[in-house]
Amino acid sequence: MTQSVVVQVGQCGNQIGCCFWDLVLREHAAVNQKGIYDEAIGSFFRNVDTRVVGDSGNISRGKIGSLKARAVLIDMEEGVVNELLQGPLRDLFDGKQLITDKSGSGNNWAVGHKVFGSLYREQILEKLRKSAEHCDCLQSFFILHSMGGGTGSGLGTFLLKVLEDEFPEVFRFVTSVYPASEDDVITSPYNSILAMKELEEHADCVLPIDNQSLFDIISKIDLVVNSGKSGAVVKPESLVTSNDGALKRRHKKPFDAVNNIVANLLLNLTSSARFEGPLNMDLNEISMNLVPFPRLHFLVSSLTPLYTLADVNIPSRRLKPTLQFVSWNQDGWKTSLCSVPPVGHSHSLLALANNTCVKPTFIELRERFMRLYKKKAHLHHYVQVEGMEESCFAEALSSLSALIQDYHELDVTRNMPGHDVPRLSVAV
Amino acid sequence: MSIVTVQLGQCGNQIGFEVFDTLFTDSHSSQGLCSKRENEAYQASCQERFFREEESGVPVARAVLVDMEPKVINQTLSKAAQSGRWKYGQHSCFCQKQGSGNNWAYGYSVHGPRHEASIMNLTRKEVERCDSLRGFFIIMSMAGGTGSGLGAFITQNLQDQYSNSLRMNQVIWPYGTGEVIVQNYNSILTLSHLYRSSDALLVHENDAVHKICAKLMNIKHISFSDMNQVLAHQLGSVFQPTYAGEGSFRYRGNPLGDLMEHLVPHPEFKMLGVRNIPQMSENSLAYSTFTWAGLLKHLRQMLISNAKMEEGNRNFKNSNIPPRAKLHFPSCHRFIHSLWERKRYIDHICIVFIVEGFKDPALYTSWMEPAHAFSMWKTQRAFNKYEKSAALVSNSQFLVKPLDMIVGKAWNMFASKAYIHQYTKFGIEEEDFLDSFTLLEQVVASYSSL
Numbered sequence: 001m002t003q004s005v006v007v008q009v010g011q012c013g014n015q016i017g018c019c020f021w022d023l024v025l026r027e028h029a030a031v032n033q034k035g036i037y038d039e040a041i042g043s044f045f046r047n048v049d050t051r052v053v054g055d056s057g058n059i060s061r062g063k064i065g066s067l068k069a070r071a072v073l074i075d076m077e078e079g080v081v082n083e084l085l086q087g088p089l090r091d092l093f094d095g096k097q098l099i100t101d102k103s104g105s106g107n108n109w110a111v112g113h114k115v116f117g118s119l120y121r122e123q124i125l126e127k128l129r130k131s132a133e134h135c136d137c138l139q140s141f142f143i144l145h146s147m148g149g150g151t152g153s154g155l156g157t158f159l160l161k162v163l164e165d166e167f168p169e170v171f172r173f174v175t176s177v178y179p180a181s182e183d184d185v186i187t188s189p190y191n192s193i194l195a196m197k198e199l200e201e202h203a204d205c206v207l208p209i210d211n212q213s214l215f216d217i218i219s220k221i222d223l224v225v226n227s228g229k230s231g232a233v234v235k236p237e238s239l240v241t242s243n244d245g246a247l248k249r250r251h252k253k254p255f256d257a258v259n260n261i262v263a264n265l266l267l268n269l270t271s272s273a274r275f276e277g278p279l280n281m282d283l284n285e286i287s288m289n290l291v292p293f294p295r296l297h298f299l300v301s302s303l304t305p306l307y308t309l310a311d312v313n314i315p316s317r318r319l320k321p322t323l324q325f326v327s328w329n330q331d332g333w334k335t336s337l338c339s340v341p342p343v344g345h346s347h348s349l350l351a352l353a354n355n356t357c358v359k360p361t362f363i364e365l366r367e368r369f370m371r372l373y374k375k376k377a378h379l380h381h382y383v384q385v386e387g388m389e390e391s392c393f394a395e396a397l398s399s400l401s402a403l404i405q406d407y408h409e410l411d412v413t414r415n416m417p418g419h420d421v422p423r424l425s426v427a428v
Numbered sequence: 429m430s431i432v433t434v435q436l437g438q439c440g441n442q443i444g445f446e447v448f449d450t451l452f453t454d455s456h457s458s459q460g461l462c463s464k465r466e467n468e469a470y471q472a473s474c475q476e477r478f479f480r481e482e483e484s485g486v487p488v489a490r491a492v493l494v495d496m497e498p499k500v501i502n503q504t505l506s507k508a509a510q511s512g513r514w515k516y517g518q519h520s521c522f523c524q525k526q527g528s529g530n531n532w533a534y535g536y537s538v539h540g541p542r543h544e545a546s547i548m549n550l551t552r553k554e555v556e557r558c559d560s561l562r563g564f565f566i567i568m569s570m571a572g573g574t575g576s577g578l579g580a581f582i583t584q585n586l587q588d589q590y591s592n593s594l595r596m597n598q599v600i601w602p603y604g605t606g607e608v609i610v611q612n613y614n615s616i617l618t619l620s621h622l623y624r625s626s627d628a629l630l631v632h633e634n635d636a637v638h639k640i641c642a643k644l645m646n647i648k649h650i651s652f653s654d655m656n657q658v659l660a661h662q663l664g665s666v667f668q669p670t671y672a673g674e675g676s677f678r679y680r681g682n683p684l685g686d687l688m689e690h691l692v693p694h695p696e697f698k699m700l701g702v703r704n705i706p707q708m709s710e711n712s713l714a715y716s717t718f719t720w721a722g723l724l725k726h727l728r729q730m731l732i733s734n735a736k737m738e739e740g741n742r743n744f745k746n747s748n749i750p751p752r753a754k755l756h757f758p759s760c761h762r763f764i765h766s767l768w769e770r771k772r773y774i775d776h777i778c779i780v781f782i783v784e785g786f787k788d789p790a791l792y793t794s795w796m797e798p799a800h801a802f803s804m805w806k807t808q809r810a811f812n813k814y815e816k817s818a819a820l821v822s823n824s825q826f827l828v829k830p831l832d833m834i835v836g837k838a839w840n841m842f843a844s845k846a847y848i849h850q851y852t853k854f855g856i857e858e859e860d861f862l863d864s865f866t867l868l869e870q871v872v873a874s875y876s877s878l
Contacts, residue, residue, distance in 0.1 A: 335607060
């Protein structure tokens with residue numbers, strides 16, 4: 001069984017991470033009744049004997065002593081991480097897995113990437129190496145961050161380069177939260193585009209999450225729940241829509257519900273690697289099957305049930321006529337079946353698609369960027385950071401445009417029958 | 429007299445388990461109408477071929493299990509041990525921590541050389557425990573990474589190290605749509621390599637087995653376990669012991685060799701398929717009776733119409749003389765050879781006519797004499813709860829269309845260079861792809877020209 005390390009960067013990343021760890025624990029608790037540390041748990045947790053000081057406390061088998069998450073938490077201001085450490089999940093994290101600073105990145109990609117990047121590079125490397133050493137067979141890093149802020153986008157993407165250099169064979173899955181158009185951070189387009197360039201070059205797979213869509217989903221769920229329609233198939237007890245009974249908080253925080261969805265996405269993604277099933281899929285297979293060209297590695301995700309139940313048995317055959325595939329990949333399906341359902345549901349379906357529908361999203365992002373860049377608004381905050389120049393902006397912009405162009409070319413072939421290259425003919 | 433099985437990858441291991449289970453269950457199930465001595469001889473022969481004795485008395489399968497990730501092998505081992513009736517050798521398995529990621533290149537170029545020594549070691553140990561080795565079964569799928577890539581590598585190694593033994597690859601042909609996106613690439617690479625290093629490829633199509641499960645066995649939610657059982661039944665019916673020759677009552681000592689001798693006369697034509705009747709759910713079995721006449725007529729019909737299962741349509745007129753003249757032979761189907769096994773015969777006269785139907789020269793290609801082209805193996809013992817059953821192994825054009833389709837799709841993808849970077853990362857270059865394409869186009873052309 002392989003292990004994965006989760007790296008959570010910035011406020012958004014850490015909040016999502018918090019939800020994620022909570023859900024993982026609950027899922028494993030539901031499945032693993034006897035409290036034995038097995039390989040499924042081992043993919044995300046270490047088993048430690050807390051009485052032993054230092055690193056030799058790792059127990060590989062037997063009853064669960066104390067579980068430590070395979071995670072590295074990074075934030076340049078202390079608020080979020082501190083809250084985590086005072087909450088019910090505090091025992092899950094080793095004090096040595098944290099990197100924090102006092103001042104924050106000020107929503108500035110350049111500060112996150114250049115300043116804190118160089119400042120904390122050695123520390124980050126050391127923590128990553130430590131986590132990797134604790135793993136038998138490390139398969140992937142999951143990076144959780146947002147694109148609109150300073151730490152998550154700047155330092156988070158700096159991290160990618162470090163991971164690529166240090167652990168070239170380990171997959172880098174990045175879950176990036178893209179800002180909604182009414183984001184509260186004005187410079188979020190700058191931060192996003194600068195981060196995109198790094199994602200294009202150094203990530204293996206990116207799962208873009210659009211804040212706007214998440215909000216829409218949540219409001220739809222609320223609508224259905226509150227209208228109390230008969231026959232509404234929302235399960236109020238399900239892990240997906242609420243975490244009642246999990247972390248008891250007096251007020252529900254505003255982003256809880258959306259973070260839950262993202263956490264569920266990650267859970268479903270890794271379920272086949274953790275639990276058994278008749279048709280397994282490892283994480284490296286995702287990259288192999290869904291990334292036809294090295295730069296087009298943005299996978300759109302959809303998850304059900306969120307509020308409806310779907311029939312999971314070989315769904316591909318039913319969807320086929322309504323989807324438009326590229327001509328050279330008419331049967332572009334990869335299926336995987338896992339025997340262990342998520343908590344509260346009898347079955348669930350996660351669909352990952354490498355879809356040209358990301359093109360309009362990127363185009364919109366570029367437009368927002370151009371509106372600011374044309375006027376050179378807020379540029380001085382970035383340029384005054386050491387190591388940052390205006391050419392970085394130009395490069396990032398051209399990189400994104402090239403990506404959009406690639407997607408566009410594939411999009412255009414959609415309705416044309418593929419111009420078949422004539423096959424080899426042999427003399428018999 | 430013994431056959432060593434190498435099970436590769438998730439598919440290979442899951443199927444391998446079902447095969448051994450079926451073989452074992454059959455050899456210990458009701459003997460039908462044959463004598464007790466007969467039954468014992470059958471059991472002994474089956475045992476010798478596929479299992480070996482250990483001190484504990486529980487028979488151990490002559491198998492080597494290989495997979496690059498541990499989940500499936502662990503499952504397989506525990507399922508076998510749980511039944512208590514037979515098991516796998518304790519040290520017969522090889523696995524690693526991380527799979528091949530559906531990447532043929534990774535299986536072939538990275539895992540292959542890295543683990544070559546250990547895997548061949550395991551195989552050698554298994555071979556040493558055989559009194560006389562008659563050949564290898566290699567069970568693998570074409571669509572994945574380990575089964576296909578590592579499978580091709582291992583087959584090549586077996587060819588190098590055991591060049592005197594025969595290698596028959598049980599290849600699982602993926603569904604037409606949607607198991608793995610890069611399945612076409614993996615398939616063409618596998619097939620082209622296997623064509624060079626294997627002696628025969630016994631192909632099982634997922635689509636066909638799925639249809640059998642759905643229509644004949646009436647299974648509502650078909651799982652891979654159901655499909656594997658059908659596959660195992662087909663394989664078992666071919667490879668369980670049968671008499672050595674006409675009128676002989678000794679069991680055949682070298683099934684693989686005899687099979688290959690008859691079925692693979694030319695190295696250009698190596699792809700075999702199996703058809704088996706009857707196949708039905710256990711419930712219907714209790715209410716059905718069979719006659720040989722009926723069974724064999726259906727089998728011949730299946731052969732001619734290139735069906736994988738009984739279609740249930742009756743084209744024959746009811747008469748005792750098989751209406752050879754009245755049948756319509758589709759001209760595109762030509763067979764090199766049909767080899768045919770069955771168990772227990774009662775009505776001799778009727779059979780002869782129908783058997784003659786199989787010897788019709790119109791069925792066979794011009795350079796093959798019908799007398800050589802067809803041979804029949806039989807035994808008196810019942811198989812696996814069916815008191816009469818027949819299986820037909822044939823080397824024919826039945827795979828031309830599927831093969832053509834896979835090559836076409838792979839070529840299309842290759843033309844747009846999609847996914848190629850995943851393969852070149854591990855040393856499989858575009859030239860390797862082109863070589864594979866060339867070889868397979870050749871195979872398609874050869875079969876089509878029959």
